[in-house]
Amino acid sequence: MHRLLLPGLAAALLMAGGPARAADGPPGGPPGASSCTGCHANAKIADSVIPRIAGRKAADIVTFMREYRSGAWPSSVMGRIAKGFDDQQIDAIAAWFAAQPE
Amino acid sequence: MSTRRHFLKLGAAAAMAPAVVSAQSAGAGRVVVIGGGFAGATAARTLKALEPKLTVTLVEPNPVYTSCPFSNSVLANLREIGQQQFRYDGVKRAGVMVAETSATAVDADAKAVTLADGNRLSYDRLVMSPGIDFNWTAIPGYDEAAAQKMPHAWKAGAQTVLLRQQLQSMPDGGLVVMSAPANPFRCPPGPYERASLIAYWLNIWKPKSKLLLLDAKDAFSKQRLFQNGWAELYPGKIEWVPLSQGGKVTSVDPATLTLITEFGSHKAAVANVIPPQRAGAIAAQAGVADRTGWCPVEPVAFESTLRPGIHVLGDAAIMGGMPKSAFAANAQAKVCAAAIVELLAGRKAPDPILINTCYSLVAADYGISIAGVYRPTNGQLADIPGAGGVSPLEAVGGLRGQEALYAASWFRTITAEVYG
Numbered sequence A: 001m002h003r004l005l006l007p008g009l010a011a012a013l014l015m016a017g018g019p020a021r022a023a024d025g026p027p028g029g030p031p032g033a034s035s036c037t038g039c040h041a042n043a044k045i046a047d048s049v050i051p052r053i054a055g056r057k058a059a060d061i062v063t064f065m066r067e068y069r070s071g072a073w074p075s076s077v078m079g080r081i082a083k084g085f086d087d088q089q090i091d092a093i094a095a096w097f098a099a100q101p102e
Numbered sequence B: 001m002s003t004r005r006h007f008l009k010l011g012a013a014a015a016m017a018p019a020v021v022s023a024q025s026a027g028a029g030r031v032v033v034i035g036g037g038f039a040g041a042t043a044a045r046t047l048k049a050l051e052p053k054l055t056v057t058l059v060e061p062n063p064v065y066t067s068c069p070f071s072n073s074v075l076a077n078l079r080e081i082g083q084q085q086f087r088y089d090g091v092k093r094a095g096v097m098v099a100e101t102s103a104t105a106v107d108a109d110a111k112a113v114t115l116a117d118g119n120r121l122s123y124d125r126l127v128m129s130p131g132i133d134f135n136w137t138a139i140p141g142y143d144e145a146a147a148q149k150m151p152h153a154w155k156a157g158a159q160t161v162l163l164r165q166q167l168q169s170m171p172d173g174g175l176v177v178m179s180a181p182a183n184p185f186r187c188p189p190g191p192y193e194r195a196s197l198i199a200y201w202l203n204i205w206k207p208k209s210k211l212l213l214l215d216a217k218d219a220f221s222k223q224r225l226f227q228n229g230w231a232e233l234y235p236g237k238i239e240w241v242p243l244s245q246g247g248k249v250t251s252v253d254p255a256t257l258t259l260i261t262e263f264g265s266h267k268a269a270v271a272n273v274i275p276p277q278r279a280g281a282i283a284a285q286a287g288v289a290d291r292t293g294w295c296p297v298e299p300v301a302f303e304s305t306l307r308p309g310i311h312v313l314g315d316a317a318i319m320g321g322m323p324k325s326a327f328a329a330n331a332q333a334k335v336c337a338a339a340i341v342e343l344l345a346g347r348k349a350p351d352p353i354l355i356n357t358c359y360s361l362v363a364a365d366y367g368i369s370i371a372g373v374y375r376p377t378n379g380q381l382a383d384i385p386g387a388g389g390v391s392p393l394e395a396v397g398g399l400r401g402q403e404a405l406y407a408a409s410w411f412r413t414i415t416a417e418v419y420g
């Protein structure tokens, strides 16, 4: 029943200005970040052997990505993916995931 | 009160209040999404997550979505079809209105979508993600009726179950004939994963049977990995016939399960014809498909280059270097949703980077992958040079087993993100 009320409620919120989007940087994260969650779920939504990265330390994510990229740390697919990103892009993605709730 | 009646009332309310809607503050607006597959369902709920003020309506006639990824495992008896099926409850909980009907017409000038239930939805931005339809005139003899005898199983569901039943009731020693189309088509490695998993199943249940794979092209995705796997696991079981050796099917006879090529004819005990494809029919109606049957888009927000205000995602779109995969559809949808939020707020959408990773199973515990990283380049999504590629030909340290586990984890994660 309450679904029916939603549009009205949303409209009321809009008239009142509504809650602002927490907007620092583009919505959905820096370039590349949104693709990661296809495998690295942002929340504990599925049983997976692939580690989650949300809420991890940015420095750790950066280290992993650079090691994967150079091949210093062996990987199945991450080495191939990390090669598509430069240092700055990796830093931005790492900071964004670090800021997500674990 | 049924969901349908909720929707009807909502539709009426929306239709009566265009002035109110256009008076909304920057950042809000109405987005309609046509098609609730990996692309559309992702786009709808990401839009709502990024901008809760948006009114997002997903138009999808099926109450249950049946996933193609992992449906080849259903053919090999490794999974049941029920494990492929997802409802839209999670999408609804995310605040998306779901109209359980199909879109029958799009009026790009009036910015309105007509629905099969008679309703009309106005939009500020439209997302079209109708997936594929088959080109029923491409192979003489192969029409919708023929698909009941020679299933395509390239839209998962009843067709998948039919093909599995045919395999199970085939006598041991019967020949399985598959045919794969020329590029582009849904899931480039898919026919070869299917051949692998059918061979895996034949090895156990019909050891005297073989599989003939007739191909309308001379090369395919992850080819060496697949062929090495076939030689290792199923020696002599799979025969691949490329285009140059007469692989192209020119007609079929469903009454006798015969596939005719330029070089001869092959009578099958079970025939799986994967016909040529194009964007879902509504794309052509809306004017977003070009003469190839697919939809050209710009590479930042995936807006149609033929009809402004309409974004096309997933298999229906021409995405440059990106293949037609569920992973890609999901990645495109997240980028598109963020871009639409920016566009509705009067800002410019930033240049994206997208990733694709497609796993294939050569056997239940033997996985291989292809990956790519993409960015807009000269008006197209192009591979970032030096990135991406396929699994190594030499597998060390249990890599194939590991990739099979990653494949299963990817499927559980993405379906939870989209439908959970």
Ligand SMILES: Cc1cc2nc3c(=O)[nH]c(=O)nc-3n(C[C@H](O)[C@H](O)[C@H](O)COP(=O)(O)OP(=O)(O)OC[C@H]3O[C@@H](n4cnc5c(N)ncnc54)[C@H](O)[C@@H]3O)c2cc1C
Pocket: B034, B035, B036, B037, B038, B039, B040, B059, B060, B061, B062, B065, B067, B068, B069, B070, B071, B072, B101, B102, B103, B104, B129, B130, B131, B132, B153, B154, B155, B156, B186, B187, B190, B194, B280, B281, B282, B313, B314, B315, B316, B324, B325, B326, B327, B328, B329, B357, B358, B359, B360
């Ligand atoms: C055998 C097989 C195996 C595969 N394996 C993988 C894999 O391992 N990994 C991978 O990434 N990809 C895989 N794929 C590819 C994947 O299935 C597709 O790329 C993906 O489904 C594309 O998503 P989409 O949203 O564009 O289209 P779809 O998933 O087809 O969704 C389109 C939706 O639109 C709806 N629709 C159509 N017309 C209308 C209309 N007029 N009005 C309203 N709704 C409409 C349809 O009902 C459908 O629900 C596989 C495909 C096959 C066939």
